[in-house]
Amino acid sequence: MKKQFLETGEIVTTHGIKGEVRVYPWCDTPDFLTDFKHVYLKKGEIKLTVEDARVHKNIVIMKLEGYDTIERAVTLRGQVLYISRSDVKLAEGEYFVQDLIGIKVIDDDTGEEYGVITDVSQTGANDVYTIKNGELEYLIPAIPQVIIDTDTEREIMRIKPLEGLFNPD
Template sequence: MRKQFLEAGRVVGTHGVKGELRVEPWCDSAAFLAKIHTLYWDRGSEELQVVSSRVHKSLLLLKLEGVDTVEEADALRGRILYLNRADVKLPKDRYFVQDMLGLTVLDADTGRRYGLLTEVMPTGANDVYQVTGDDKVNYLVPAIPDVIVDVDIDGGIMKIRPMRGIFDDAD
């Protein structure tokens, strides 16, 4: 089941003396998170209005309504920020990582079950998916169009056409 509120990042510190927060983004980038105007604490239980945000190196500098001093900001260190999936429009064939984790990975041609998608690792050129088999062995699958055939988040299935040598011994 899709979660309405998704983890977006963690407050890792303060910036300046006027209550600005340093946030480590847990999404594609700080620039992606900077586009969000409403964030939440505690899986959506408390709405937060973003006054301003900007990218600083790999972090997001964030000013929230009602947080006006460095002391108030420092008290938020370690807190997790959430975003509402309704506030984000993803391009076609793009998915929230949190929705992908736990998908059953099947062979697109034979239906063979390879295991569950347990991790998504960004590598720069393309992501790499970690698939954990029933035998608890981890396999690395490149997230490229030649390999990933279909992703059905609602059905809980990812169909792949694996490259030779990923799940079997190549000659």
């Protein structure tokens, strides 16, 4: 079952004296976090209204309603920020990393099961999925030539492996 609230970053410190906080984003780009009207603390238990959000280098500077002083903002340091899944519209072929972790990877042609995705690494050119099957671990590139279909509802990814990917001989 997919989680309603998704981890999206951590409040690392304050910014200035007017209650702004610096958020280290856990998403593809810091810009992603600037479009939300609400963020959440404590796995969705506490809803906060975002008054302003902007990117500064690789950090998001965020002003949250009710946090108007540095003393008040410092109480947020170290907190994980969450977003609601219902506030996000993903483009076709885009997925939340946490929805990919644990799904089965099978060969589109043979039906052979290679294992489950245990990690997603961002390499710059394309993501790389770590597939684990018992003690064996494989890395597959997340490119259209390999990934045929991803069904996060059924928790299955169908792939067409590159030659030698699973059998290096």
